[in-house]
Amino acid sequence: MPVYTVHAPSPHGTDLRAAEKFAFVRDGFHFWAMIYGPIWLLWHRLWLALIGWVIFFAALQAGLSSLGVGPTSIFFVDIILALLMGLEAASLRRWTLSRGKWRQLDVVVADDRETAERRFFERWGQKQRGIVNDQWAVDRGGPPPTRNVPGEAFSNPPPLPSGGIIGLFPEPGGSR
Template identity: 35%
Template sequence: MTTYTLHLARDARPGDPTALDEAEIVKDGFSWGAFFFTFLWFFFHRLWLAGLLVLVALVALQVVLTALNVNLGVRFVAELLFQILIGLEAESLRRWTYDRHGRTAVDVVTASDRDEAEAKTFARWLQQAASRSATSSSPSPSSALRPHPGTEPVIGLFPDAERPR
């Protein structure tokens, strides 16, 4: 099971189905696309700043390895380790970028794949509208002051009131 986060605009109201049109679901885990395509993966996901930083880091790594006249085997290992680091951190950089642009994480869900995560997060988001409408129909002020029949206030640390004898 993988963890996914749902990112929506800050002004999205809970339960609003139109907010889901621009929703982003981000997987928490290793990104094979970022591992193989490095900065191109970031540009594809419109993460311009993160992609530019990765590109600069890749060029800097090549310059340092060339300046140090590093052996071909060591160069391969260094590049491989850098790509593994990118694969591990790509989704975190994606979440960071969304948060910077005002698209905060509003839900976290565990699912086996992206489709299941989308279904779960969207269902939770839409369910908030139903629960909000149920709580908005508040009781009248006079009925709010009267206790419900059969309930007594609990005094002390015990969670349940004693049963009547």
Template identity: 35%
Template sequence: MRFFTLHERPGNGGDVIAVASGFSWAAALVPLLWLLWHRLWLGLAGYVVFSVALGLVTEFGGIADPAAALIALAVGFLIGCMAADFRRWTLARRGWRLAGVVLAGSAAEAEARWLHAPENRRAATARPAGAQPSPAAARPGPADSAFPRLV
């Protein structure tokens, strides 16, 4: 089981994305495809610029191919270590709100546990779209704190 952070889409309380914590083998082994799959455009641009620069330095700077391969593997390992943080940062930059943290076996299970929790179901269906929240609902709660509640 892993910890998943759940992020709510801005303006739509029912849409959530679960981001797994920990190392991502897919991001470490095929970073280009992983960045494309998750639409991390800034990370993709940085990775392409780094790859081109590494290729140019290898070609014209006299760095041996085994050293360049080792550097590329190290960068892939770093991307695998930071993959979840890259996704969280991108979601926050796009306006998604951190809703909570769930311990689950998969992303689908984490999303289902979050959406079926009684307090989350009430919050999503309590007021119609466009309605103003009550003053009690506007107070910071567990989901608004720096350390969201575990479900």
């Protein structure tokens, strides 16, 4: 199953209004990044990665040509670079998002992006409700056991044990 990382713009990371801006980045091999590397980088607006790729590719081509490497070897080097681009495309996208002050919110495992979004927002919505609706602070309807309410068995505090000792430790000088 594919793994998706969920990224949010940093100032609006937990805001419901920013939910439409969340980015889901699939981890793994990207076929179209391998076939059309520069176009894939343009499509995803990875400008620094595109500039770096163009400079590296041009320098490598010029270096291999100046060393007298044959066209077959240069072709195999190009194939290896294309495979590397397909393998590292998601990492380049995550790197660009982190440079843009985006933060990673979660990691989701799902079959496709739609399922990943549904799973993330279900889990994220429960966390948001947990922050707003604190169940521990809700009045359960009964008085706490320290109140003295006549007629209720649990309203009086429990009696102190004989000897005044609370806990499992014996009195000093007592029998074991």
